[in-house]
Amino acid sequence: MRAVLFDLDDTLFDHQYSTRAALEAVRGCHDCFRAVAFDELDRTHARFLEELHHDVTFGRIALDDARRERFRRLFEAMGVAADASLTAMAAAAYRERYQTVRRAIDGAGALLTRIRSRARVGIVSNNLLEEQAEKLRHCGLDRFIDTLVVSGEAGVSKPDPRIFRIALDRLGCEPAEAVMIGDSWTADVAGARAAGIRAIWFNPAGRERPDASVPRLASLAPPDVPMRMIFDADWD
Numbered sequence: 001m002r003a004v005l006f007d008l009d010d011t012l013f014d015h016q017y018s019t020r021a022a023l024e025a026v027r028g029c030h031d032c033f034r035a036v037a038f039d040e041l042d043r044t045h046a047r048f049l050e051e052l053h054h055d056v057t058f059g060r061i062a063l064d065d066a067r068r069e070r071f072r073r074l075f076e077a078m079g080v081a082a083d084a085s086l087t088a089m090a091a092a093a094y095r096e097r098y099q100t101v102r103r104a105i106d107g108a109g110a111l112l113t114r115i116r117s118r119a120r121v122g123i124v125s126n127n128l129l130e131e132q133a134e135k136l137r138h139c140g141l142d143r144f145i146d147t148l149v150v151s152g153e154a155g156v157s158k159p160d161p162r163i164f165r166i167a168l169d170r171l172g173c174e175p176a177e178a179v180m181i182g183d184s185w186t187a188d189v190a191g192a193r194a195a196g197i198r199a200i201w202f203n204p205a206g207r208e209r210p211d212a213s214v215p216r217l218a219s220l221a222p223p224d225v226p227m228r229m230i231f232d233a234d235w236d
């Protein structure tokens, strides 16, 4: 095993923590968002985020416009016709909080330190380059990363096997010499396997595996990550 590939959001970087804290901050400023349970607001917001995210990574909508549009839709879902200043205010409050509380997933730095002594490390992420590079820097993870491949720059997104091949090319290794670790079954596990790369499912929530032959990781913190799981292709 010469290369270990990782997803970034909710695998090495705690995106969900930032998202929930940011949404909580926005919710505190607007009665219409407090009228629904937080989890329901979170789900609705996540749906709009997902809808717009794809367009952002392929340059069909500017990032700031997408952030305002997301909140316009969220206000609309709560029955409020928000004007431009209200959506801009909510988007800015969300962004400010999201950035402030950014953190790595527990154990990520220690795990990368152990891996880095034995293999090269790549990130394969569906997002924008500067956004992801800045997250890595902010969390102190950038020094462990040999290559960062993002869909916004590659022009293809996971689960398309081509984005994994770009990472392998940059790391100078073959699919059989790499392993991919990520939290999305569809994007990370199925995508990597379609590219001929062994996959490990990062699954802290303990969800059911669609395929029991894929090893799963409940946590990145030791002792939960046996190096054999990563470096021994026969592990299961």
Ligand SMILES: [Mg+2]
Pocket: 007, 008, 009, 010, 011, 182, 183, 184
């Ligand atoms: Mg992810």
